Amino acid sequence: MTWFQDSARQGCRGQKKQRHSSPADAEPTLGKGGRQGVKTRAQQHGAAVVEFALILPILLGLLVGGIDASLALYDKAVITNASREGARAGIVARNPLLNDAQIRQVVTQYAQSALVSFGTNPSQPTVVIQKASLNGDPTLRVTVSYTFKGIGLGSLFDSLGKPWVLQASTEMVYE
Numbered sequence: 001m002t003w004f005q006d007s008a009r010q011g012c013r014g015q016k017k018q019r020h021s022s023p024a025d026a027e028p029t030l031g032k033g034g035r036q037g038v039k040t041r042a043q044q045h046g047a048a049v050v051e052f053a054l055i056l057p058i059l060l061g062l063l064v065g066g067i068d069a070s071l072a073l074y075d076k077a078v079i080t081n082a083s084r085e086g087a088r089a090g091i092v093a094r095n096p097l098l099n100d101a102q103i104r105q106v107v108t109q110y111a112q113s114a115l116v117s118f119g120t121n122p123s124q125p126t127v128v129i130q131k132a133s134l135n136g137d138p139t140l141r142v143t144v145s146y147t148f149k150g151i152g153l154g155s156l157f158d159s160l161g162k163p164w165v166l167q168a169s170t171e172m173v174y175e
Helices: 003-010 042-090 100-114 153-159
Strands: 128-132 135-147 164-173
Touching: 003 135, 042 100, 042 128, 042 153, 100 128, 100 135, 128 153, 153 164
Parallel strands: none
Antiparallel strands: 128 135, 135 164
């Protein structure tokens, strides 16, 4: 054993080690004004429970908000793809071309199978079909709107009178 290890074991130059006690082992003492100077474990545990109770609603709000935002982004991607499917089905060269009702059916079938909705009465997407021209070429625009309900934020917006409406539009040129 080296001198350094030996002195560290015995204490600094032969001095006796002092025993340090934790605050939980300490006796509560009265300070100025009659207050206790050291808190016991039970008091510290009670403070932790109160702090957790104050923070829990904020944490749950962040969790539900994150889940709702993720579901809204997913549903937005679904209605975007549904509008693309409807526009593609409407412009593909076939004889006869699909009419507006058939294009709406394509969009609705795609959206119903993929949209995430909660509750017994899910909202249906709204489909608007517009025919126009772009630089002399005939075009077809399919716009899909969907009222997002969600599990927290969507219901909150609904109760405030401003529903959360997701919208996607696709315009394609006829072949």
